Amino acid sequence: MISIRNLSRDFYSGELKQTVLKNINLEIEGGDFLTIMGPSGGGKSTMLHIMALLIEPTTGEVYYNNNKLNFKDEKALDNYRRDNIGLIFQNSNLISCLSPLENLIIAMNSKESYSSKKKKCKELLDKVGLSHKYNSKVSSLSGGEAQRVSVVRALVNNPKVILCDEPTGALDSVNGKKVIELLINIRKERKCTLIIVTHDESIGELGERKIYLKDGELHEMDRNIQNI
Ligand SMILES: Nc1ncnc2c1ncn2[C@@H]1O[C@H](COP(=O)(O)OP(=O)(O)OP(=O)(O)O)[C@@H](O)[C@H]1O
Ligand SMILES: [Mg+2]
Structure with missing residues (x-):
């Protein structure tokens, strides 16, 4: 799917x-679940942003x-x-003068009705524990709450590939677990590809494929056969 x-x-x-x-050479099949770890400054966000087509590579090719x-x-x-x-994104990048619900609705590109x-969107916000914050201004949310809204925003259009840059970086362990469970469940339901950049080893361990990026070089650990 991504090459x-x-x-x-x-x-x-x-x-x-x-x-x-x-x-870097990497072949990703539809439905793969990868985690990417490695030291700060190792190139993880750069790699993810190239896969999201936001940064142009200096040399080489990306195929979808x-x-x-x-x-x-x-x-x-x-x-x-x-x-x-x-x-x-590693930073939530929401529109701060709108509410969580408004941020999600304007990100949706389907033709279904507003209601x-x-x-x-409400159902997804419920899943990350934000049912009481639908209509609050994003500027009034904590960093972790905003991060959870940005997780949901990435899911509203049923993407085939979900790219996550430290999705639990600003979260306590309970909410971090909720977000990871949501991502893993969505991947199971929709059979989409899931790629998570993380510094948290317990999340890194969950990947069926584990990538390590250090000094710009990519290493893939042995496949985790139990999870496949
Ligand atoms: N737009 C840019 N201009 C100049 N240097 C950049 C730019 N973006 C990234 N870099 C540099 O590239 C290196 C890798 O950055 P990147 O954000 O990919 O690291 P990372 O592995 O995601 O780190 P972290 O774990 O801290 O998020 C860093 O040294 C960073 O300073
Ligand atoms: Mg980064």
């Missing part, structure tokens, strides 16, 4: 070049369903993202 070939990414600060990803993506074609990338990808959208 990453000979990919590298450089960043410059002034004249100084930093190679953040080095010759055997189609090679052209990173110069913004419109095609937008369409691809809209139809395939749900992204949970049916509202019902779906």
Whole structure:
């Protein structure tokens, strides 16, 4: 489903070049569940943002369903993202003057009625323990509450691929567990691909495929046969 070939990414600060990803190769099948771990600055977010088609690789290719993506074609990338990808950012990136419910509804691209959208969004907010905050302003939410809204926002369009950048980074263990359970259940129900970047080893362990990114190099641990 996603194929990453000979990919590298450089960043410059002034004249100084930093190679953040080095010759990465990765084949991801529909329905795979990957966790990505590794030290801070190792390139995890960069890798995830390339998979979300938000950052262009310096060299190499990204294929979705055997189609090679052209990173110069913004419109095609937008369409691809809209139809395939749900992204949970490391920072929640919500619109702070709107409520959780409004943030979710405007992110939805289905043609169903407003009331049916509202019902779906409420159900998802309930699952992450936010039933009492539907209509609060996002600016009044705690960091963890906002993060849970952003998790739900990534799910509203039934994406084929869910990309999560430290989805439990701002959460206590109870709410973190709820979010991970929601993601795992949604992946089971919808048979979508789930990729979670995390610093939490207990979450990293859950992946059926475990990736380790360090100094821009990708290593895959042995497959976890028990979970497959
Ligand atoms: N837009 C940018 N411009 C310059 N350097 C960047 C940019 N984005 C990322 N970097 C650099 O690339 C390196 C990898 O960053 P990245 O965010 O991918 O790391 P990470 O593995 O997600 O780290 P963390 O666990 O702290 O989130 C860092 O050294 C960072 O400073
Ligand atoms: Mg990061």
